Amino acid sequence: MTESFHPPRRTLMGPGPSDVNPRILEAMSRPTIGHLDPAFIGMMEEMKDLLRYAFQCDYDLAMPVSAPGSAGMETCFVNLVEPGDKVVVCQNGVFGGRMKENVERAGGTPVMVEDPWGQPVDPNKVEDALKANPDARILAFVHAETSTGAQSDARTLAEIARRHDCLTIVDTVTSLGGSELRVSEWGLDAVYSGSQKCLSCTPGLSPVTFSERALERVRNRSHKVQSWFLDLNLVLGYWGGDGKRAYHHTAPINALYGLHEALVILEEEGIENAWVRHERNHEALRAGFEAMGLSFVVPEGARLPQLNAVSIPDGVDDALVRSRLLEEYNLEIGAGLGALAGKVWRIGLMGHASNRTNVLFCLGALDAVLTDMGAPIESGVAVAAARDAYID
Numbered sequence: 001m002t003e004s005f006h007p008p009r010r011t012l013m014g015p016g017p018s019d020v021n022p023r024i025l026e027a028m029s030r031p032t033i034g035h036l037d038p039a040f041i042g043m044m045e046e047m048k049d050l051l052r053y054a055f056q057c058d059y060d061l062a063m064p065v066s067a068p069g070s071a072g073m074e075t076c077f078v079n080l081v082e083p084g085d086k087v088v089v090c091q092n093g094v095f096g097g098r099m100k101e102n103v104e105r106a107g108g109t110p111v112m113v114e115d116p117w118g119q120p121v122d123p124n125k126v127e128d129a130l131k132a133n134p135d136a137r138i139l140a141f142v143h144a145e146t147s148t149g150a151q152s153d154a155r156t157l158a159e160i161a162r163r164h165d166c167l168t169i170v171d172t173v174t175s176l177g178g179s180e181l182r183v184s185e186w187g188l189d190a191v192y193s194g195s196q197k198c199l200s201c202t203p204g205l206s207p208v209t210f211s212e213r214a215l216e217r218v219r220n221r222s223h224k225v226q227s228w229f230l231d232l233n234l235v236l237g238y239w240g241g242d243g244k245r246a247y248h249h250t251a252p253i254n255a256l257y258g259l260h261e262a263l264v265i266l267e268e269e270g271i272e273n274a275w276v277r278h279e280r281n282h283e284a285l286r287a288g289f290e291a292m293g294l295s296f297v298v299p300e301g302a303r304l305p306q307l308n309a310v311s312i313p314d315g316v317d318d319a320l321v322r323s324r325l326l327e328e329y330n331l332e333i334g335a336g337l338g339a340l341a342g343k344v345w346r347i348g349l350m351g352h353a354s355n356r357t358n359v360l361f362c363l364g365a366l367d368a369v370l371t372d373m374g375a376p377i378e379s380g381v382a383v384a385a386a387r388d389a390y391i392d
């Protein structure tokens, strides 16, 4: 007889999913009710307000797409890009490349603005691309590039887009709840995120928000959105307004209890306090890595506090280190992706997992494994350096 599945207990310090707050798991185990039950609809209304708080926006449309971050990305592209539309896409890592794919699959023409992996998007290049393509209708970029740990200046990029009469599509999968994001104040138009990073919820939901001018464009499309499931004109029959709700798909009821709880936790902490906490833990981790002799891929000033990409010391077996951390310490850290595969480790300090205990635990475990393997690092100093950083 096959037995029930009992996963091992890990500490998740990779690029996501991050450790789920036990309050969220408890919320998800509450009784399932109908997706049109008045009590559930009341919870959906609260969820919209909580998402507006998390995104720092006052847009009418703020809702979770019933699928992971990639579906939030597709929601933005399939609803806003029409066949023949020109879209300026910034790429400085893996996820800008996925945006390009999305534009092409929606029948649009991507104009790429490339920056080296590890660097933020260069606003001057974006300005030049928009000047050279006055018919571009959208600027798309990743706020927090999880593949490298680089943070781009969303406020400046959105300001440039507005001057060129473009809407913005912004990936905030890794930034939401972890670093400063002010959707309304910065004038971002179509913004998507994920439940499993700094919200510390289970994976599988994608919060999105659309400005009124983005929604106008969706309403006035000349072609039908080619995806039935993601067509906002239909989805909003269920999530939109505060009046009558029509069946669109069966919402993932218990997963939504979890996201609601995650957002309640964020509201309790205060979003600005959450940003400061992420920064503080990043500073301590950084002090430890630097004491050990590991260097950051991203230049100072553009580093994401929730995703720390550090170079693997010469001659060290990347996969062996990660598997020893998993086996000996139940600790998951991330491998490099794409162009950085085999060159970096990605250490996440996301949401619930961004805490002092994890910082000290990760540094201690990595120090022990690398020292045991004879790696060229400064041994035995990382934890003390991080501890000192908390005192400063």
Ligand code: PLP
Pocket: 015, 016, 068, 069, 070, 071, 073, 095, 142, 144, 145, 146, 147, 171, 173, 174, 194, 203, 204
């Ligand atoms: N965008 C970014 C920046 C991401 O980091 C991820 C996932 O890691 C995604 C999009 C896709 O999200 P998901 O894996 O939830 O589909």
